[in-house]
Amino acid sequence: xxxxxxxxxxxFNLTTPSLLGLxxxxxxxxxxxxxxxxxxxxxxxxxxxxxxxxxxxxxWRATFHEPIYLRLFWKSVKMSLTVSAIIVLLAYxxxxxxxxxxxxxxxxxxxxxxAPFLTSYLLRVLxxxxxxxxxxxxxxxxxxxxxxxxxxxxxxLLYSRxxxxxxxxxxxxxxxxxxxxxxxxxxxxxxxxxxxxxxASRLQAFRRVTLPLSLPGIFAAFLFVFIxxxxxxxxxxxxxxxxxxxxxxxxVDLFGTGFPDWETGSVLALFLLVVVAVLTxxxxxxLQPRQVxxx
Amino acid sequence: xxxxxRRAERRIDRQTLLKWAAAAGGAxxxxxxxxxxxxxxxxxxxxxxxLQVLDWAGYGNDGGQAMFAxxxxxxxxxxxxxxxxxxxxxxxxxxxAGLKPDLFRPYVGWVKYFATSGLVQPWDTSKISxxxxxxPFMVKAGQYNGKQYGIPEDWGFDAILYxxxxxxxxxxxxxLLYDERYKGKIAxxxxxxxxxxxxxxxxxxxxxxxxxxxxxxQSQKFLISKKHLVRTIWASETELDQQFASGDxxxxxxxxxxxxQMKAKKLPVVYMHPAVKKxxxxxxxxxxxxxxxxxxxxxxxxxxxxxxxxxxAKWLEDNYGYGHANTQARPSSxxxxxxxDLSNPKAVTLPNAYLDRDVPRRALYAKMWEEVKAS
Numbered sequence: 001x002x003x004x005x006x007x008x009x010x011x012f013n014l015t016t017p018s019l020l021g022l023x024x025x026x027x028x029x030x031x032x033x034x035x036x037x038x039x040x041x042x043x044x045x046x047x048x049x050x051x052x053x054x055x056x057x058x059x060w061r062a063t064f065h066e067p068i069y070l071r072l073f074w075k076s077v078k079m080s081l082t083v084s085a086i087i088v089l090l091a092y093x094x095x096x097x098x099x100x101x102x103x104x105x106x107x108x109x110x111x112x113x114x115a116p117f118l119t120s121y122l123l124r125v126l127x128x129x130x131x132x133x134x135x136x137x138x139x140x141x142x143x144x145x146x147x148x149x150x151x152x153x154x155x156x157l158l159y160s161r162x163x164x165x166x167x168x169x170x171x172x173x174x175x176x177x178x179x180x181x182x183x184x185x186x187x188x189x190x191x192x193x194x195x196x197x198x199x200a201s202r203l204q205a206f207r208r209v210t211l212p213l214s215l216p217g218i219f220a221a222f223l224f225v226f227i228x229x230x231x232x233x234x235x236x237x238x239x240x241x242x243x244x245x246x247x248x249x250x251x252v253d254l255f256g257t258g259f260p261d262w263e264t265g266s267v268l269a270l271f272l273l274v275v276v277a278v279l280t281x282x283x284x285x286x287l288q289p290r291q292v293x294x295x
Numbered sequence: 296x297x298x299x300x301r302r303a304e305r306r307i308d309r310q311t312l313l314k315w316a317a318a319a320g321g322a323x324x325x326x327x328x329x330x331x332x333x334x335x336x337x338x339x340x341x342x343x344x345x346l347q348v349l350d351w352a353g354y355g356n357d358g359g360q361a362m363f364a365x366x367x368x369x370x371x372x373x374x375x376x377x378x379x380x381x382x383x384x385x386x387x388x389x390x391x392a393g394l395k396p397d398l399f400r401p402y403v404g405w406v407k408y409f410a411t412s413g414l415v416q417p418w419d420t421s422k423i424s425x426x427x428x429x430x431p432f433m434v435k436a437g438q439y440n441g442k443q444y445g446i447p448e449d450w451g452f453d454a455i456l457y458x459x460x461x462x463x464x465x466x467x468x469x470x471l472l473y474d475e476r477y478k479g480k481i482a483x484x485x486x487x488x489x490x491x492x493x494x495x496x497x498x499x500x501x502x503x504x505x506x507x508x509x510x511x512x513q514s515q516k517f518l519i520s521k522k523h524l525v526r527t528i529w530a531s532e533t534e535l536d537q538q539f540a541s542g543d544x545x546x547x548x549x550x551x552x553x554x555x556q557m558k559a560k561k562l563p564v565v566y567m568h569p570a571v572k573k574x575x576x577x578x579x580x581x582x583x584x585x586x587x588x589x590x591x592x593x594x595x596x597x598x599x600x601x602x603x604x605x606x607x608a609k610w611l612e613d614n615y616g617y618g619h620a621n622t623q624a625r626p627s628s629x630x631x632x633x634x635x636d637l638s639n640p641k642a643v644t645l646p647n648a649y650l651d652r653d654v655p656r657r658a659l660y661a662k663m664w665e666e667v668k669a670s
Contacts, residue, residue: 048388048391048392049391066666068666068669068670069669071669071670072669072670129541133541133542133543134541134542134543135541135542135543136541155479155480155526155543158543159526159527159538159543237530241525241526241527241528242483242522242525242526242527242528242668243523245528245668245669249668250665250668250669253485253665253668254665255388256381256385256388259384259387259487259657259658259660259661259662260384260387260388260391261658261661261662261665262388264662264665
């Protein structure tokens with residue numbers, strides 16, 4: 001028996017590294033290594049231009065000496081937070097209905113929720129331009145009803161922060177609904193029965209049982225949206241105009257469209273990465289259901 | 296207006312466009328069997344692979360085929376392959392990041408920068424049969440230290456396009472881009488230098504292309520204080536045309552082509568050249584540049600020769616509303632002739648316009664512009 005166990009363990013020991021090897025190599029080559037390059041650019045060890053250079057923190061100091069970039073970062077954080085919070089609130093009842101109402105059509109409804117993903121991202125964003133423009137669907141309706149005169153459209157609808165947040169919310173809503181749905185779906189129904197047997201009202205059962213147990217899903221959903229939207233640049237460049245400009249756009253412009261300044265661009269990119277990493281570590285604590293339940 | 300509209304319709308019709316491209320190619324073959332062209336063809340036959348062109352949107356296989364049809368006809372095995380640049384800085388970043396084009400097209404203000412960068416080499420103008428027809432003033436603007444680093448092709452202005460039914464400018468001034476009355480209806484151009492140059496022209500600085508620290512700070516403060524008026528900062532022409540056509544934007548820094556496009560859509564538009572005091576539009580001339588170490592120099596020369604032909608020039612003027620350095624070409628529209636002042640060989644310089652020029656502290660201008668956008 002003991003011998004057999006030893007063979008098994010040895011085989012297991014060989015299997016693990018060979019299974020993990022490829023993904024780890026992938027992670028190293030396509031994630032960690034590029035980040036290391038970006039870091040070297042940010043410290044001026046690598047530069048885009050030929051000439052003398054060496055390790056310096058000047059790029060970091062110069063970038064954060066002026067509050068302009070930090071202010072832009074804060075603006076992007078606020079926009080992403082708002083979007084994430086609002087769509088979590090919107091998606092929760094949706095996921096709740098799908099998971100717990102007991103409807104037989106829940107997978108069809110779920111499919112409908114994901115259906116927009118079958119069309120191109122770009123197309124969906126551009127469609128919003130048609131809806132939100134000064135001569136768009138909403139404004140035309142307002143003119144028709146007489147709420148606004150044709151010379152004075154609601155121009156805050158497009159090329160504004162509002163437009164960016166609206167479109168981001170629309171794009172990411174299904175991503176938010178799915179993790180919440182999964183956490184509610186896997187909920188042990190007997191706990192709800194027990195709560196009701198012990199005299200809890202439906203609201204109390206929701207507050208004390210369902211909600212705490214679905215918290216990991218909520219946090220996961222929140223992170224699913226917050227992290228990518230914080231570095232978002234496509235949507236703001238399409239519907240954001242001058243006022244919807246976000247931190248991600250600045251990074252893109254520093255690397256590409258403006259006079260290339262890869263040093264500052266790398267500093268901003270790394271800063272974003274660090275903030276996101278810290279947030280992920282902090283929030284990952286809440287992604288463990290047991291800790292939530294016992295804590 | 297009718298001819299304008301018809302022209303626009305034809306422009307959208309891809310089949311017609313392709314037919315034109317073929318026709319222009321045929322014309323090129325008929326017009327150009329000179330000894331030089333034959334010799335070049337024999338020479339460049341030795342070079343292999345597709346010609347790598349780094350150019351602006353609209354100048355490649357996305358609508359600009361007529362302008363290099365002559366080249367494609369002569370070198371069917373070395374068809375151009377395009378990478379697009381949004382501006383010179385973008386091209387610079389792409390080249391530094393490892394892109395290896397054979398030729399690319401910066402504008403006149405960058406001639407000195409690239410000529411001294413070691414990235415490009417001078418052209419051998421004897422290999423370009425149409426070179427002798429190019430505007431001598433623009434040819435000179437493409438030189439650095441007596442060598443021809445840039446071959447001038449397309450040219451035009453940066454001026455103000457506005458809707459005449461809704462916008463009433465107080466004067467022919469750049470100030471319209473900062474007019475409080477039109478808050479939320481203005482579009483600026485995302486260029487690392489030009490917004491500062493325009494602010495400098497507005498303030499009457501002696502050299503807006505080489506501002507002192509104090510002047511730059513003043514321009515930046517001004518731009519930041521006016522940014523709330525701006526709806527969009529456009530980076531590509533299609534973006535601007537769409538915003539203008541949909542009525543989201545009424546006033547924009549724009550190129551002559553945008554004026555042509557908006558007129559074709561029957562929008563009431565005016566293309567205003569600033570003229571008060573020392574204010575003038577800014578003129579630009581596209582300059583083909585040959586990369587150092589290119590393996591296809593002769594093909595690149597043949598490509599530039601095709602672009603420099605009279606047929607290509609006329610096509611560009613008729614369809615894009617830009618001027619062309621080939622002085623033999625004349626557009627069909629008299630409106631365009633007038634707006635571009637095409638009969639004036641020095642239309643791109645004073646007293647008509649400021650020819651865009653080298654900016655010694657380009658990186659600083661760019662950094663400060665990024666800060667304006669981030670503010």
